[in-house]
Amino acid sequence: MGGLMPGPRKEYVDAFDTSEALDCDGEDVFAAGAPGAPRRARADGADGMDADADEGEDEPQEAAGAAKGGKGRTFTGVAAAAVTTVLAVVVAGQVANGPQQDSGNSARAQGGADRTDAAGDDGNGERAARSAPTTxxxxxxxxxxxxxxxxxxxxxLSxxxxxxxxxxxxxxxxxxRVLRYRVDVEKGLPLxxxxxAEAVHKTLNDDRSWGHGGTRSFDRVSSGRADFVITLASPGTTAKWCLKSGLDTTQDNVSCDxxxxxxxMINAYRWAQGAKTFGDDKMHAYRQMLINHEVGHRLGNNHEICSxxxxxxxxMMQQTKFLTTDGVTCRPNAWPYPR
Known part of the structure; x- marks a missing residue:
């Protein structure tokens, strides 16, 4: 097994097994109380004698076994050196094996942490992307x-x-009856x-308009024959085209057929700004009235008054100008056939 520590070499083991570990008389120099064996005196004097008294008692024994103790101390030194060497070998083995295992564990721990962090970053990033509010x-x-x-x-504007x-x-x-019409807009007009065009088509094909009861249908075309052309133009251009038919639109800035x-001709100023008679809150209805009124003229209808x-x-009342005639006031209305 790779994790086991190497044992002591044979020469160190032999040093403990041979008779050389004994003194010349066969006595174990490591036995307790043997001549020359080191004493383990307690530093605090717990054995009841101080250091000076111990030294006094040891002097006769040391004198009697001086010759034998010299050899014993020699072998004791050799044995101690051997033990020290074995311990050094063991510690060296542990040191050699320890960093490798620690390094592996550290690498695995670090790798695990890196993978966790990376996954966490990616995961958090994806979750953040999914959960982030999008505008x-x-x-x-x-x-x-x-x-x-x-x-x-x-x-x-002209x-x-x-x-x-x-x-x-x-x-x-x-x-x-199907009527074909085209929608033209003056170039450069900011509308x-x-x-x-959408307003014209939806208005004319509403059942409240001139096709009421299925009498007419209005088809918008952009090429080919057209029965009439609904034209959105500036006030100046509207005036010029209306004048061709003897109509003056400059006095009240109105539209004409x-x-x-x-x-x-639909006057762009009225289309954009409406009229006081309808007010700002009825712009949609006013624009529907403009379309129905002028197309009504094209269909042969004349002006009418409030009755x-x-x-x-x-x-067909001139609602852009007024809602009252002969002292009688009507309410604004966009349709020939209102429900």
């Missing part, structure tokens, strides 16, 4: 939320006069053209 990406505002917002726009078509197409309800052209106090205003 979700902000959600884009919904259509309904955007339709309630006001957007900044200069009431005197744009480039060039238009871009909102790409894509949308089918209508598929019931009744969302896609939101505008430029009947002599293909364009139904009864407190009634919903006819959608």
């Amino acid at each position: 979700p990406a902000p959600k884009a505002p919904s259509y309904g939320a955007l339709m309630t917002r006001k957007f900044p726009l200069d009431p005197k 744009g480039s006069g060039a238009f871009t078509t909102v790409p894509g197409q949308d089918k209508g309800t598929g019931r009744g 969302d053209g896609k939101l505008f 430029s009947a002599s052209t293909e364009r139904v 009864r106090q407190g009634a919903l205003a006819p959608v």
Whole structure:
């Protein structure tokens, strides 16, 4: 077994087994009380005699066995040296074996600690990654939320006069007469053209609008033939296109159906800012009214007035300007056929 200590060499063992370990008369020099054997006197004098008294009693014995004691002390010295050597060998063996075992244990302990630490770090890192709160990406505002917002726009803005078509197409309800329309937005206008196109399509195909009862369906197209073009333009550009049909929109910054052209003009300022008649809390409804009112003109409908106090205003009433006619005030309304 690798962990056993090496025994004493044979020559040291023989030194204890031979008769040389005895004195010339055959007496064991290590026996208790033998002449020349070392005395184990207690330093505190517990045997009842002090050191001087012990020395006095030993003098006759030492004189009588002087010759024999000399040889005994010689052998005693040899034996003591042998014992010392054996102990040195044993201790050396322990020292030689001890560090290897300790080193292995230390290495194993250290390795175990390292593995534990590494696993702990990896594990903690993974757990921390899994448990760490992640910040979700902000959600884009919904259509309904955007339709309630006001957007900044200069009431005197005059744009480039060039238009871009909102790409894509949308089918209508598929019931009744199908009308095809396109949505154009003036280039450089700081408004969302896609939101505008979505609002036009949803408004016109609502059953409260001009397709009520399945009489019409409105399909949005971005190419090919279109029955009319709903156009979002700056106040300056709107005025120019409305003037082509003899309409003045500059006085109240309103919209128009430029009947002599293909364009139904929606004033971007009104689309962005609304009107006092509807207030800030009815922006969505006001925008629906703008679309229905101007498309109503394209479909051949003329202006109407409020006929009864407190009634919903006819959608063809000029609600951007007023809600009262001949002393009768109506409530704002976005639909030709409100429920």
